[in-house]
Amino acid sequence: MGTIPQLSIIKGPTRPLNPNFLHKLFENVANGPFGHNTALIFNENESLKQHTYQQVDKLTNQLARTIQQSIINNNLPKNQDGDYIIAVNLHPSDSLVITLLAIWKAGCAYLPLDHAFPGPRIEHILRESKPVMVIYDEDSTSYMDTFKISFNDLMQRSLDQPNETLREDEIVYHTKDDLAIVLYTSGSTGVPKGVRLPHKVILNRLQWQIKRFPYSQTEKVCVFKTALTFVDSVSEIWGPLINGLTILVVPKVLTKDPEKLANLIDEYQIERLVLVPSLLRSLLLYLNLQKNRKALRSLKTWVCSGETLAVSLAEEFFQHFEENHHQLCNFYGSTEIMGDVTYHVINAAHQLRHAEKVPIGLPIDNTMLYLLDKDFRPVKAGEVGELFVSGLNLAAGYVNGRDPEKFVDNPLAIDPTFSKLFRTGDFAKIEKGTLLYEGRTDSQVKIRGHRVDLSEVEKAVASIDGVDKAVVLCYKPGEVNQALLAFVTTQSLLSEHQIEIMLRDKLTSYMIPQVILVESIPLLVNGKIDRQSLLKMYENTNNNDDSAPQVDICYDGVPAHQMKAAKDLFETVASVLGRSARSAVSIDANFYEIGGNSLNSIFTISRLTQKGYHINIGDFIAALDFGEVLQRMAEGTKIVKEAPSYTSEMLKSEHKEIVRDMITTSFYQKADLEQWIISDISISDYKELMDALWEPLLQKNLSFIAKNEEGKICGVALNFDAHDEPEVEIKSKLTVIFEFLESIEGPVRDKQLPLGKGKVLHSFMMATHSSLSPRENVSVFQFMENEELKLARSRGFAGIFTTNTSPLTQQLGSDVYKYQCMLDYQVNQFVASDNTKPFGLAPDDQRAIVHWKPLE
Numbered sequence: 001m002g003t004i005p006q007l008s009i010i011k012g013p014t015r016p017l018n019p020n021f022l023h024k025l026f027e028n029v030a031n032g033p034f035g036h037n038t039a040l041i042f043n044e045n046e047s048l049k050q051h052t053y054q055q056v057d058k059l060t061n062q063l064a065r066t067i068q069q070s071i072i073n074n075n076l077p078k079n080q081d082g083d084y085i086i087a088v089n090l091h092p093s094d095s096l097v098i099t100l101l102a103i104w105k106a107g108c109a110y111l112p113l114d115h116a117f118p119g120p121r122i123e124h125i126l127r128e129s130k131p132v133m134v135i136y137d138e139d140s141t142s143y144m145d146t147f148k149i150s151f152n153d154l155m156q157r158s159l160d161q162p163n164e165t166l167r168e169d170e171i172v173y174h175t176k177d178d179l180a181i182v183l184y185t186s187g188s189t190g191v192p193k194g195v196r197l198p199h200k201v202i203l204n205r206l207q208w209q210i211k212r213f214p215y216s217q218t219e220k221v222c223v224f225k226t227a228l229t230f231v232d233s234v235s236e237i238w239g240p241l242i243n244g245l246t247i248l249v250v251p252k253v254l255t256k257d258p259e260k261l262a263n264l265i266d267e268y269q270i271e272r273l274v275l276v277p278s279l280l281r282s283l284l285l286y287l288n289l290q291k292n293r294k295a296l297r298s299l300k301t302w303v304c305s306g307e308t309l310a311v312s313l314a315e316e317f318f319q320h321f322e323e324n325h326h327q328l329c330n331f332y333g334s335t336e337i338m339g340d341v342t343y344h345v346i347n348a349a350h351q352l353r354h355a356e357k358v359p360i361g362l363p364i365d366n367t368m369l370y371l372l373d374k375d376f377r378p379v380k381a382g383e384v385g386e387l388f389v390s391g392l393n394l395a396a397g398y399v400n401g402r403d404p405e406k407f408v409d410n411p412l413a414i415d416p417t418f419s420k421l422f423r424t425g426d427f428a429k430i431e432k433g434t435l436l437y438e439g440r441t442d443s444q445v446k447i448r449g450h451r452v453d454l455s456e457v458e459k460a461v462a463s464i465d466g467v468d469k470a471v472v473l474c475y476k477p478g479e480v481n482q483a484l485l486a487f488v489t490t491q492s493l494l495s496e497h498q499i500e501i502m503l504r505d506k507l508t509s510y511m512i513p514q515v516i517l518v519e520s521i522p523l524l525v526n527g528k529i530d531r532q533s534l535l536k537m538y539e540n541t542n543n544n545d546d547s548a549p550q551v552d553i554c555y556d557g558v559p560a561h562q563m564k565a566a567k568d569l570f571e572t573v574a575s576v577l578g579r580s581a582r583s584a585v586s587i588d589a590n591f592y593e594i595g596g597n598s599l600n601s602i603f604t605i606s607r608l609t610q611k612g613y614h615i616n617i618g619d620f621i622a623a624l625d626f627g628e629v630l631q632r633m634a635e636g637t638k639i640v641k642e643a644p645s646y647t648s649e650m651l652k653s654e655h656k657e658i659v660r661d662m663i664t665t666s667f668y669q670k671a672d673l674e675q676w677i678i679s680d681i682s683i684s685d686y687k688e689l690m691d692a693l694w695e696p697l698l699q700k701n702l703s704f705i706a707k708n709e710e711g712k713i714c715g716v717a718l719n720f721d722a723h724d725e726p727e728v729e730i731k732s733k734l735t736v737i738f739e740f741l742e743s744i745e746g747p748v749r750d751k752q753l754p755l756g757k758g759k760v761l762h763s764f765m766m767a768t769h770s771s772l773s774p775r776e777n778v779s780v781f782q783f784m785e786n787e788e789l790k791l792a793r794s795r796g797f798a799g800i801f802t803t804n805t806s807p808l809t810q811q812l813g814s815d816v817y818k819y820q821c822m823l824d825y826q827v828n829q830f831v832a833s834d835n836t837k838p839f840g841l842a843p844d845d846q847r848a849i850v851h852w853k854p855l856e
Contacts, residue, residue: 006380006381007378007379007380007381008370008371008378008379008380008381008383008385008429008430009368009369009370009371009378009412010362010363010368010369010430010435011363011367011368011369012362012363012364012365012366012367012368012391013365013366014365014366015207015208015211015365015366017200017203017204017207017366017392019178019199019200019203020199020203021104021178021180021199022104022180022199022202022203022206022238022242023060023101023104023105025242026053026056026057026101026241026242027057027165028242029053029241029242029243029244030053030054030056030057031054031057032244034053034244035052035053035054035057036052036053036054037052037053037244037245037246038050038051038052038053038246039051039052039053039055039056039241039246039247040056040094040097040098040246040247040249041094041221041246041247041248041249042093042094042248042249042251043251044093044251049094051094051098053244056097056098056101058163059098059102059158059163060098060101060102060105061102061105061161061162061163061164061165061166062158062159062161062162062163063098063099063102063105063154063155063158063161064102064103064104064105064106064166065106065158065161065162065166065170066154066157066158066161067086067102067103067106067108067133067154068106068107068166068170068171068172070133070147070149071084071106071108071132071133071172072172074147076132076133076147077132078132078174078175079129079130079131079399080130080400081175081196081399081400081401082174082175082176083109083174083175083177083179083182083196084106084107084108084109084132084172084173084174085108085109085110085111085129085130085131085132085179085182086103086106086108086109086110086111086131086132086133086134086135087110087111087112087113087125087126087129087131087133087134087135087143087146088100088103088110088111088112088113088134088135088136088228089112089113089114089115089122089134089135089136089137089138089141090135090136090137090151091115091137091251091252092224092225092227092228092249092250092251092252093249093251094249095137095151096228096249097224097237097241097247097249099135099151099154100237103135104180105165105166105171106166106171106172107166107171107172107173107174108132108172109174109179109180109181109182109196110180110181110182111125111129111131111181111182111183111184111194112181112183112227112228112229112233113125113134113141113229114227114228114229115138115141119141119142119837119840120828120837120840120841121192121840121841122141122142122143123142123144123836123837123840124191124192124676124679124840124841125184125192125194126143126144126146127144127680127836127838128193128194128399128400128679128680129182129184129194129399129400131146132147133146133147133148133149134146134147134148134149135148135149135150135151135154136148136149136150136151137150137151137152144835144836177196177198177396178198178199178200179196179197179198179199179396180197180198180199180202181197181202181234182194182195182196182197182399183195183197183229183230183231183335184229185334185335185336191675191676191678191679191841192841193398193399193402193403193679194398194399194400195335195336195395195398195399196395196396196397196398196399197231197234197335197338197395197396198395198396200392201338201392201393201394201395201396202234202238202338204338204365204366204391204392204393205234205235205338205339205340205364205393206235206238206239206242207365208364208365208366209235209239210239210243211365212343212364213272213301213329215240215243215245216271216300218269218271219245219271219272220245220246220269221245221246221247221248221268221269221270222236222239222240222245222246222247222248222270222271222272223236223247223248223250223264223265223268223270223273224236224237224247224248224249224250225250225254225255225261226274227252227524230306230335231333231334231335231338231339232274232305232306232339234338234339235274235339235340236274248264248268248270250264258279258282258283258285258286259286261283262283262286262287262295262296265296265298265299266295266296266298269298270298270299271298271299271300271301272299272300272301272302272303273299273301273302273303274303274305275302275303275304276304276305276306276307276523276528277304277306277307277308277309277310277313278307278521278523278528278529279523280302280304280313280317281313283296284313284316284317284320287320297321299326300325300326300327301326301327301329302317302326302327302328302329303329303331304328304329304330304331305330305331305332305333305339305340306528307528307529308358308437308455309328309330309358310358310462311352311355311356311357311358314328314330314346314352314358315349315352318346318348318349323347323348323349324347324348327345327346327347328345328346329343329344329345329346330343330344330346330358330359330360330361331343331360332360332361332435332437333393334424335395336394336395336406336407336422336424337389337393337394337395337422337424338393338394338395340364340393341363341364341367341369341389341391341393342360342361342362342363342364342369342435343360343361343362343364344358344359344360344361344362344434345361346358357436357437359431359434359435359436360428360435360436360437361434361435362434362435363391364393365392366391366392366393366417367389367390367391367392367393368389368390368391368413368418369387369388369389369390369435370385370387370388370389370390370412370421371383371384371385371386371387371388371428371429371430372385372386372388373385373386374386376411378412379429381430382429382430382431383429384427384428384429384438385427385428385429386423386424386425386426386427387424387426387427387428387435388421388422388423388424389421389422389424390410390413390417390418390419390420390421390422391417391418392417394407394420394422395407395422399679400679400680402678402679405423406422406423407420407421407422407423408420408421408423409421425440426438426439426440427439427440439453439454439455439456440454440455443455445474445484452484452511454472454473454474455472456511457472457484457486457507457511457513458470458471458472458486460503460506460507460511461486461488461499461503461513461515463506464494464499464502464503464506465492466490466491466492466494467488467489467490467494467499468488468489468490468491469488469489469521470486470487470488470489471486471487471521471529471531471534472484472485472486472487472513473485473487473531473534473535475535475538475539482577482600483514483538484511484512484513484514485513485514485516485534485535485538486499486513486514486515486516487516487518487521487534487537487538488515488516488517488518489517489518489519489520489521490517495517496514496515496516496517497515499515500512500513500514500515503515516537516538518534518537521534522534522537552582552583553570553571553574553582553583553585553586554583554585554586555567555570555586555587556586556587557586557587557588557627558587558630562630565613565630565633566587566626566630568608568611568613568633569608569613569626569629569630569633570585570586570626572604572607572608572611573585573591573596573604573626575607576600576603576604576607577594577596577600585626586626587625587626587627587630588625588626588627589625589626590623590624590625590626591604591620591623591626591629592773592774592775596774597774601617601620601621601774601775601778602617602778602808602811602812602815602816603811604620605617605620605815605816606811606815606816608633609815613633615629615632615633616632617778617779617782617816618779618782619632620632621775621778621779621782645708645709646706646707646708646709646714646715646779646780646783647706647707648704648705648706648707648783648784648787649704649705649707650701650703650704651697651698651701651703651704651705651716651718652698653698655705655713655716656690656694658705658713659690659705659713659716659718659767660686660687660690662713662715662716662767662768662769662770663686663689663690663716663718663765663767664683664686664687665767665769665770666767666768666770667686667765667767668681668683668685668686672805672806672807672827672846673737673740673805673827673839673848674737676838676839676840676841676842677733677736677737677838677839680733680736681732681733681734682732685730685732685733685734686734688730688731688732689730689732689734692728692729692730693718693726693728696720696726696728697718697720700719700720700721700724700726702719702720702721702761702791702795703716703717703718703719704716704717704784704787704791705717706780706783706784706787712769713769714768714769714772714776714780715766715767715768715769715780715781715783715784716765716766716767717763717765717766717784717787717788718764718765718766719761719762719763719764719788719791720761720762720764721757721758721760721761721762722749722753722759722760722761722762722801723749723755723756723757723759723760724757725762736832736838739832739833740827740830740832740838740839740848741803741848743830744803744823744825744848744850745801745803745850748801748822748823748850748852749801752822752852753798753799753801753852754798754799758795758796758797759797759798759799760797760798760799760800760801761788761791761792761795761797761799761800761801762801762802763788763800763801763802764802766781766784766809768780768781778808781808781809781812782812785812785817788800789853789855792855793855797855798854798855799852799853799854799855800819800852800853800855801850801851801852802819802850802851803848803849803850803851804848804849804851805827805847805848805849810847810849813849813851814849814851817853818853819851819852819853820851820852820853820854821849821850821851822850822851822852823848823849823850824847824848824849824850825847825848825849825850826844826846826847827839827842827846827847827848828840828841828842828843828844828846
C-alpha cells in the first residue's frame with residue numbers, strides 16, 4: 001500500500017494580532033518613558049537636525065489639523081475606493097517622516113511620488129488614485145488639478161494650531177479599510193498600479209520582524225535609506241519608531257556611495273541593514289579595497305531582498321564576517337504581500353555547502369503558502385508550482401479594483417484569516433522542508449516557438465569563467481524585432497562572440513542570447529537592477545545591427561539554381577527573427593516553428609518584396625517549409641498546399657455574443673492604446689460599447705463576420721460610412737480612445753477625402769478569435785481585407801479609410817495592401833480634453849497611422 005504524498009503547503013506560526021493604527025503606537029512611545037528619546041536625525045551639508053519623540057508628536061498634531069482642515073474647508077472628496085489619499089513628493093529628510101506621520105494622524109493614507117518619476121507616470125498615478133492633495137518640496141512638477149501645498153507652506157499654516165491630538169470626530173475616515181499607504185508598482189504590463197496597504201497588514205509584518213529579529217540592548221539607531229516608493233522603506237521607518245529607537249534619515253546621495261554609506265553605518269554603530277544583493281556586493285568590494293577588518297563590524301543583521309541572492313555572494317559574505325556573530329538573511333516578497341512573506345537565515349558558511357541556491361525559506365507569522373499547478377491544485381512536495389500567498393500580510397487589492405484575478409478566493413481555506421490568495425507570479429518548490437525560488441512566470445518568453453526561462457539563461461551565462469555579472473532580458477517580446485539579450489560585466493579579456501560560443505555547450509541554440517559587454521549594471525534608487533535602462537542602451541547603441549559575428553546559416557539541400565533566392569530568403573528571415581535564429585534556418589524549417597509570428601511574417605514578406613520577390617501572403621503562410629517558399633520565389637510556381645479557405649457573412653443578430661467576445665479580447669487584452677488606460681476601463685465597458693453600436697451596425701449593413709471551413713466564426717470586420725456614423729453615448733473611459741481617434745481622423749476625413757454619404761467606407765474595428773495561431777491570424781486578416789475591398793466596390797465607395805494602432809495592421813496596410821499614409825502620429829503626444837496625456841506612458845515609437853486606400 002502506497003503512502004499519501006505530501007502536498008506543497010506551508011503554514012507560518014499563528015500569533016495573535018491586536019489591530020491598531022501605527023501612529024497610535026508612535027503616540028504611545030511619545031507619551032511614555034521614551035518621550036525624550038531622539039526619534040529623528042538628519043544630517044545634510046553639515047546641518048544636523050534632531051527631534052525627540054515628544055517634539056515630533058506635537059508638531060505632527062499641528063500639521064495633521066491643518067491637513068484635516070484643508071480637506072474639510074475645500075470639500076476635497078474621497079476617491080472611488082472611498083479612501084482619503086495624500087500624495088507626497090519630498091526628498092528624504094526629517095520633514096518627510098514628519099509629513100507621513102501627520103498624514104496618518106489626520107486619518108489619511110500616504111502615497112509616495114518621486115522627483116525622478118517622468119511627468120506621464122505622475123499624471124497616471126494622480127488620475128487613477130485621485131489623492132485629495134499633494135504635499136511637495138519643489139514646485140517643478142505638474143500635479144494637474146490636484147489640490148497642492150508645499151511642506152514649507154504647510155508648516156507656516158500650522159504654527160498657530162494647537163498641538164493636541166485630533167479628536168475622533170475630527171479625523172477623516174476611509175469608507176472601509178484602515179488604509180495606511182498606497183505604493184505604485186509597474187506591474188507586468190508596465191502600467192503603474194497602486195497597492196493598498198492597511199495598517200493591520202503593516203503591523204503583522206512589523207510584529208513578526210520585532211519578534212523574530214528583536215532590537216538588541218545596544219541597538220539605538222536604525223537607518224532609513226530606501227526610497228519611499230519601495231516597500232522596504234515601510235519597515236525601515238516604522239519598525240524603529242513604534243519601538244522607541246532613533247531613525248537616521250540617509251540623504252539620497254549617500255545611498256549611491258558605498259564608502260560614505262559604510263562610514264555612516266560605522267559612525268552610528270548601525271546593527272541592521274536592508275539591502276539588495278547588488279548593494280551587498282558593492283559593500284563587500286569596498287571592504288576588499290579598505291583592508292579594514294573593523295569596518296561594518298557593528299552590522300550584525302544583513303537582510304537581502306528584492307533580487308535573487310547568489311550562493312557565491314553569500315559565501316563571500318562569510319569571508320569578511322565572523323560566523324554566528326553576523327547573520328545574512330534572504331527575504332522574499334512583493335509590495336502586494338507587504339514586502340516579505342518568507343525568510344531564510346544563514347549564520348555560517350557551512351550552511352551553504354553543496355547548495356545551488358539560497359533558499360527563500362519559511363513563511364512569516366499568520367501566513368500560509370501554496371504551490372499550485374495550472375489547475376490550481378497543490379503540487380507534491382519537491383515539484384515546482386506557482387506560489388500563492390494567504391494570510392494577514394495581503395494587501396487590500398489595487399487602487400480602483402484593478403487586476404482582481406491577482407487576489408482570489410481561497411477554496412482550500414477554512415479559517416477566514418486565509419480566505420484570500422495572492423497570485424505572486426513566481427515559481428517555487430519545497431526541498432528539505434524549505435522554499436526554493438524557481439523564477440518568474442513572466443520571465444518565461446517564447447523564442448522560436450519554444451518557452452524559455454530568462455533566469456535559466458542568466459544562470460548559464462553567469463556560470464562562465466570570467467563573467468562577473470549577467471542580466472538576461474528579452475527585448476520587445478512577441479514583436480518583430482524581439483531579441484534575447486545578455487548584459488555582461490567582466491574583468492577578463494573575453495569578447496562577446498567568445499561568450500556566445502561557450503554558451504553553445506550549455507544551452508540549446510534557440511536559448512543562446514546576444515551578449516553585450518557593459519562596464520557596469522545600472523541600478524534604480526532602491527538598488528535593484530534598472531532593466532529599462534539596459535534595454536534602452538541596447539536600443540540606442542544599435543546592438544542589433546549586422547556588424548557582430550554571425551552564426552553560419554545552413555544551405556544544405558538547396559538546389560544550385562535556387563541558391564541566390566535562398567540566400568536572400570534565409571538572410572532576411574534570420575535578420576527579422578534575430579541572430580539566435582540563424583542556426584535554425586534551413587530548407588526544411590518552418591517559419592512559425594523557429595520563432596515566426598503574425599507581425600514578423602508580414603515584415604519578412606515586405607523585405608522580400610523590396611528585394612524584388614513577389615510572394616503572396618497566402619502562399620507564405622501555407623508553406624510547410626522554406627523549400628516551398630523558395631519554389632514560389634524562384635520558379636513562380638504555386639505551392640501545392642492551398643491556404644486555408646474562409647467565407648464571409650453579413651452581420652446578424654445571432655452573431656452578437658461571439659462578436660462582442662472577439663472585440664473585447666482583442667481590444668481589452670491586446671490593444672495598443674487601451675493598455676495605457678487599462679486601470680480606467682473594464683471588460684464591461686466593451687459590453688456597453690457593443691450594446692450601443694449593435695443596432696446601428698445591423699441597420700447600416702456594412703459589417704461582416706469570417707468563418708473557417710468548419711463553420712467556426714474566426715473574425716469580424718465592423719464598418720460604417722465615414723460621413724454617416726451614428727451618434728452613440730458611452731460613459732466609460734473608452735471615450736478617451738474615441739476622442740483620440742477623432743482628433744487624428746477628423747481633419748483627414750473632412751479635408752482630404754471625398755465628401756458626402758456613400759463615398760468613404762470607414763473600417764472601424766477588426767478583430768480575430770483568440771484561439772487562432774499566428775499563421776491563422778494573418779490568414780484571417782488577409783481574407784477580411786479582401787472582403788472589405790469587395791464590399792467597398794460593390795457599394796460604390798471611393799475608398800477605404802481606417803486608423804491602425806498595432807504594428808501588425810500597420811505593416812499589412814502600408815507594405816502589403818498599399819494603403820496611403822495620411823498621418824503618422826506619436827500617441828504619447830496626445831492631450832485629451834481634460835488637459836491630460838492618457839497615453840503619456842507609451843514609448844516614442846508607438847504610432848497611430850491614419851490610412852486611406854482609394855479604389856480604382
